[in-house]
Amino acid sequence: MARRKKIYEGKAKILYEGPEPGTMVQYFKDDATAFNAEKKATIDGKGVLNNRLSEYFMKGLTQIGIPNHFIKRINMREQLIRSAEIIPLEVIVRNFAAGSLSKRLGMAEGTALPRPIVEFCLKDDALGDPLVSEEHIIAFGWANQQDLDDMIALALRVNDFMSGIMMAVGIKLVDFKIEIGRVWENDFHRLIVADEISPDSCRLWDIETGQKLDKDVFRRDLGNLADAYTEVARRLGVLPSNVTHTTKPTLIN
Numbered sequence: 001m002a003r004r005k006k007i008y009e010g011k012a013k014i015l016y017e018g019p020e021p022g023t024m025v026q027y028f029k030d031d032a033t034a035f036n037a038e039k040k041a042t043i044d045g046k047g048v049l050n051n052r053l054s055e056y057f058m059k060g061l062t063q064i065g066i067p068n069h070f071i072k073r074i075n076m077r078e079q080l081i082r083s084a085e086i087i088p089l090e091v092i093v094r095n096f097a098a099g100s101l102s103k104r105l106g107m108a109e110g111t112a113l114p115r116p117i118v119e120f121c122l123k124d125d126a127l128g129d130p131l132v133s134e135e136h137i138i139a140f141g142w143a144n145q146q147d148l149d150d151m152i153a154l155a156l157r158v159n160d161f162m163s164g165i166m167m168a169v170g171i172k173l174v175d176f177k178i179e180i181g182r183v184w185e186n187d188f189h190r191l192i193v194a195d196e197i198s199p200d201s202c203r204l205w206d207i208e209t210g211q212k213l214d215k216d217v218f219r220r221d222l223g224n225l226a227d228a229y230t231e232v233a234r235r236l237g238v239l240p241s242n243v244t245h246t247t248k249p250t251l252i253n
C-alpha cells in the first residue's frame, strides 16, 4: 500500500492527504509544547484525549449550525477533516483575565471582563505570534473586512457554545483560541472553524476550586496534564475506555 502523503507537521498535530479531494486526515500527537516550543514534553494519551475532545466540540458546533472542518473520527488518534485555507491568525476570545492579557494590562487572573473580548495574533512562530489589531489585519491583507466581521461573529458563537457546555460540567471557560479557514466554492468562500478545540487551546478552571484543567498545567508545572484532560473528558462523558497514563510526562528536551 502506498504511504500517505504528509502535508504539514505542526507541534501537536500532523496533516496527511485525505482519501478524497478537499479532505485531510488530522493526526493528534502526544507532544506538548509551550512558550513557542521552548518547553517540550511527550505526554502519554494527550493525542487520544484531544482527538476525542475536539470531535466532541466540533460535532456540537455542527449540531447548532456553526460550520467547522470536522467530518468524522477515523481512529483513536485521527480524524477526517475538510481542507481549508487557514487564515494566518489566532482568534482568541476571553471571558476572564488570564495569561498574556493579565500580564499586558496588569489585571489579576480571574477578573471577570465586562464583555467577551476578541483578540487576534499573527500566526508566526519566528515572531512569537504577536498580537495584531484589526487595522493591521486589513492593511496587510491577512483578511478583509467581511472576513474579519465573520471571524468575530463565529468566535463569539463558539464562545457561547463552549461556555455553556463547560458550565454544565462545573468548568469555567476563561479563554480559548481558534483558527479559522476559508473553504472555496467557485469564486466565493465561506469561513469555517478549523484546527482543533481542546484543552490545549482553552483555559478551563473548575468552578468550585479554581483548579486548572488545561495546558497551563504543563506550562506552569502544576501536575499531570493527562490527568487534567482526562477529568475534562470524564465530566463531558467522552472518556475513551482504554487510555491509561500512569507514567509521568517525559521531557524530550
Ligand code: TMP
Pocket: 092, 098, 099, 100, 101, 129, 175, 176, 177, 200, 201, 202, 203
Ligand atoms: P494567552 O493568554 O497566552 O494569550 O492565551 C490565550 C488563549 O489562547 C489560551 O486559552 C491559550 C490559547 N493559546 C493557544 O492555543 N496557543 C498559543 O500559542 C497561545 C500562546 C495561547
